[in-house]
Ligand SMILES: Nc1ncnc2c1ncn2[C@@H]1O[C@H](COP(=O)(O)OP(=O)(O)O)[C@@H](O)[C@H]1O
């Protein structure tokens with residue numbers, strides 16, 4: 145179980161404003177939670193605090209009952225937490241096979257197993273295994289390779305930050321199926337930051353984050369209509385256009 149207790153985060157660069165304000169959230173084991181909400185609302189920051197890429201200004205983060213607020217990224221990774229960046233880093237000189245091998249912790253990871261992980265994100269092992277994870281790969285390819293490496297790691301808590309970004313429709317379908325299957329297997333807890341209705345509809349709980357706090361939470365059926373009406377309500381151009389028709 146993941147628990148955020150009254151988590152706030154501010155940095156002087158943001159003019160002393162709180163990027164996150166008093167966020168409390170519990171994610172029971174084996175559930176799939178989707179964080180959604182407007183750009184700049186604080187979703188990525190929340191994910192980074194959970195992974196340990198930044199430390200909260202106040203509040204606590206508990207994982208399986210242990211206070212991990214001050215633990216390093218490595219210590220959190222050892223405890224089974226993994227995070228897929230919104231914009232994944234590239235690693236010159238490291239091949240896709242190296243990355244999957246390191247992630248799995250199995251030095252003898254077979255081509256078949258690599259193929260298994262890559263297929264789940266819509267990539268073919270023959271085309272990618274020996275490619276370097278460098279700038280020769282497109283944004284969508286790097287993104288999918290990173291997701292494959294998270295699958296290879298088999299973490300207990302998987303956090304995916306906008307996995308749909310830069311991905312073609314076919315691969316997106318494949319990825320959605322993968323999330324659905326992982327969830328059905330119940331082996332991991334998943335937190336997915338997404339704006340996609342298809343991913344949101346897979347969630348046990350949808351959490352709408354905006355202005356640094358939790359604006360709404362509930363089932364996909366409850367929240368999806370709210371998101372749609374909030375979006376229209378908060379956009380003056382759309383509201384005006386709607387009134388004029
Ligand atoms: N280190 C930082 N310095 C200044 N502003 C930041 C920093 N990190 C995040 N922010 C700001 O905090 C807000 C939330 O960012 P983010 O968590 O990336 O939002 P989201 O992922 O919901 O789009 C944004 O306005 C962003 O510019």
Ligand SMILES: [Mg+2]
Nearest residue numbers: 187188189230
């Ligand atoms: Mg983000």
